[in-house]
Amino acid sequence: MADKKKLSLIAFSGEFDKLTAVFTLATGAAAVGYEVNIFFTFWGLNAIKQKRGRAFIGGNFITKMFGFGMGGLRKAPTSRFNFCGIGPRIFRRLMRKNNVATLEELVEAATALGVNLYACEMAMHILGLKQSDFIHEVKDTLGVATFLEISEGGQTMFI
Amino acid sequence: MADKKKLSLIAFSGEFDKLTAVFTLATGAAAVGYEVNIFFTFWGLNAIKQKRGRAFIGGNFITKMFGFGMGGLRKAPTSRFNFCGIGPRIFRRLMRKNNVATLEELVEAATALGVNLYACEMAMHILGLKQSDFIHEVKDTLGVATFLEISEGGQTMFI
Amino acid sequence: MADKKKLSLIAFSGEFDKLTAVFTLATGAAAVGYEVNIFFTFWGLNAIKQKRGRAFIGGNFITKMFGFGMGGLRKAPTSRFNFCGIGPRIFRRLMRKNNVATLEELVEAATALGVNLYACEMAMHILGLKQSDFIHEVKDTLGVATFLEISEGGQTMFI
Numbered sequence A, B, C: 001m002a003d004k005k006k007l008s009l010i011a012f013s014g015e016f017d018k019l020t021a022v023f024t025l026a027t028g029a030a031a032v033g034y035e036v037n038i039f040f041t042f043w044g045l046n047a048i049k050q051k052r053g054r055a056f057i058g059g060n061f062i063t064k065m066f067g068f069g070m071g072g073l074r075k076a077p078t079s080r081f082n083f084c085g086i087g088p089r090i091f092r093r094l095m096r097k098n099n100v101a102t103l104e105e106l107v108e109a110a111t112a113l114g115v116n117l118y119a120c121e122m123a124m125h126i127l128g129l130k131q132s133d134f135i136h137e138v139k140d141t142l143g144v145a146t147f148l149e150i151s152e153g154g155q156t157m158f159i
Helices: A016-031 A042-048 A061-067 A083-097 A103-112 A121-127 A144-151 B016-031 B042-048 B061-067 B083-097 B103-112 B121-127 B144-151 C016-031 C042-048 C061-067 C083-097 C103-112 C121-127 C144-151
Strands: A006-011 A035-040 A116-120 A138-142 A155-158 B006-011 B035-040 B116-120 B138-142 B155-158 C006-011 C035-040 C116-120 C138-142 C155-158
Touching: A006 A016, A006 A042, A006 A144, A016 A035, A016 A042, A016 A103, A016 B042, A016 B144, A035 A042, A035 A144, A042 A116, A042 A121, A042 C016, A116 A121, A116 A144, A121 A138, A138 A144, A144 C016, A155 B155, A155 C155, B006 B016, B006 B042, B006 B144, B016 B035, B016 B042, B016 B103, B016 C042, B016 C144, B035 B042, B035 B144, B042 B116, B042 B121, B116 B121, B116 B144, B121 B138, B138 B144, B155 C155, C006 C016, C006 C042, C006 C144, C016 C035, C016 C042, C016 C103, C035 C042, C035 C144, C042 C116, C042 C121, C116 C121, C116 C144, C121 C138, C138 C144
Parallel strands: A006 A035, A006 A155, A035 A116, A116 A138, B006 B035, B006 B155, B035 B116, B116 B138, C006 C035, C006 C155, C035 C116, C116 C138
Antiparallel strands: none
């Protein structure tokens, strides 16, 4: 009863609009006192990688090939109407113009609000990534069982 | 204990098949006595816009550009195998042929069954839309915090 | 209180990476004692169809057309970077190389761990499919109301 309300999100998609949805939900919930956990997996790992270049740091040739086009938040495509990268730029401009936080600001706000960021162990294993490839705000590397335990009793969504 | 069971859906995607899933779940749940809330955001807003033309009413030039291809329910593409718009038409024909409700009928049924339709404040802000751009069945405009409060204690899905 | 923890997944997408996510979550949860239910619908039905050829068995001409490109697990595309079918092959190779279970192994593991597989009645109706078109591990054919009842009180996700 006295438990804090909880929201847990599995961030699977790497697209700009879906990542915006992840962080909008996360910050909105954290702002009203929720415990919020985000579990980044597959394409979603893109949102928490170090910004040292276009491709994933570390990993191997195949990982790099997969990393192609995954150049961090500034380059994440939208899931529809991408128009060779114009989509996200329009989105960003719309967000600026209407005074809405951009994705980078949402990531910052999320960590400032105490949102817990986790990376998926198995996806990292598949893609040959280490925790050091991610931004330092990433709290830990988790398997499915631990994530389910953490999210138990709250609302959980797959995005 | 005496609480009504609850299903809350975040309708993020604008594709024909995903919107069909949203309304199928919503009507199926409402028919067996659930409280059902749908929160339309981003591309999903397409499902509740006024049918006064192809593009979003209101908004600005950039919004209109985003509205390109978003021509209301009759024109929503499927998420796969769209074949220049043939996909949804086949779906619709399959639905007719096998006597399954079409999307328009599902929307109607949903409102008749008391499903609550909400529009996402932030996405409207980004896209420059007002509540008057939507069908009158839309009950209210909500932020994330209010949506989470409404959906608390039930099943919540992001579609 | 003494209730078993529960995880219910709606497998809507037919893409390789999303199906991998479905089965990874399912087996991870089942391995730590969860009751797990997967409800296959629309493109997700692809994961449980009989492997007697490339296209869906049964159904009609239009169904077959929809079945085009849906050739069972070995042919499921990834949701991004498909590169004419190379994407899944790379994924599979990455999975092999890093000693992670492949999708087929995950399906097997899931049934071995007692994960309940269900097919969506309405999608089968639309696509003209019968339960005999699916692998025998599929426990039953369900409507939305029954699925919601089964998943009540646990975590539910739409993938």
